[in-house]
Amino acid sequence: MSGHSKWHNIQGRKNAQDAKRGKIFQKISRDLYQAAKAGDPDPENNPQLRLVMEKARAANMPKDNVQRAIDKASGVGGAKFEEITYEGYGPGGTAIMVSALTDNKNRTAAADVQHLLIMVDHLVPMDQFHICLIVKATLSF
Template sequence: MGRIFEVRKSSMFARYDRMAKQFSRVGKEIAIAVKKGGPEPDTNPALRRVMQNAKGFNMPKDRIEAAIKNAMGKDISSYEEVLYEGYAPHGVAVLVVTATDNTTRTVANVRSHFNKGGGTPGNSGSVVFLFKHLGVFKLKSDGLNMDDMELELIDFGLEEIGDDADGNIIVRCAFTDFGNMQKALEDRGITPISSELEWIPLNTVEVTPEQAEDVFKMIERIETDDDVQLVFHNMA
């Protein structure tokens, strides 16, 4: 089961607003988690996940606490997660994860980004079948044995275990087993570097460097939208 993963990100945010975009994304994720499970991380696994990821890219503690407090306010915007689908140029499938308080605005903007980027927006179900929804945990390898972990975690939904180019251990489980895997790691005193719900392509599309540039230009356009949280694609 163990193998090396080449961990890819859908695209890089523009350098000038990368941190601001990350903080905005976490703020919305906190709002969604608090609304669903309450403000106490001890009893809210989704909130624990978001807080851990926030610490991973050095979001200040006071900003995390302020986001939780704001999420408890009666007047705070009520965000919901919505998934949009479509194709980038050259037949590359794209999934866009959004957190929005106005779906009318968001769907119009996302469709516009696809069209202006040379892609084609799709209906629900048109692309998602090309991906698998997985929980992805990145762990420091210090003191951990991959073979032992595979045996210990198989009963908690482990689907794949491997390492990335930086030597970190990557654990993947089904979306529905995310909570079980999170608790299994916590019970063993393992704090992930990050833990995300990702859409992993079942197969990838080969493109030329020039075609890849066209795809990334469209994805970067989408990622600048305030309602967009993450973008996934199946480009090799």
């Protein structure tokens, strides 16, 4: 069978599987961070953390990734996550409140929140779409 490459077939499948696992690991890592930050970083004293750790084990997440997320939440790691709230008014005077957990305020505002608003823009005619975002609860609807 000339032209047949077993590695090429494996590579295509592996890339898709790795991307899928990466998304799952990212979500679990964020959940681990939140659980460890909200309570004790020791799973014996924090049932929420213990539950997320079981979820990580079920997804075959490496132990060093789990430990890294817990260390980051307890202050051992480098990045500091913070909860940020954006408030504003959207199309037709609709009140919008976006809460996000981020390690980079600029990226969250510029990329993630704008992406959500672009999705809203597809539902609303452009001439009616005006939005103003204000950082941290200054409006408090």
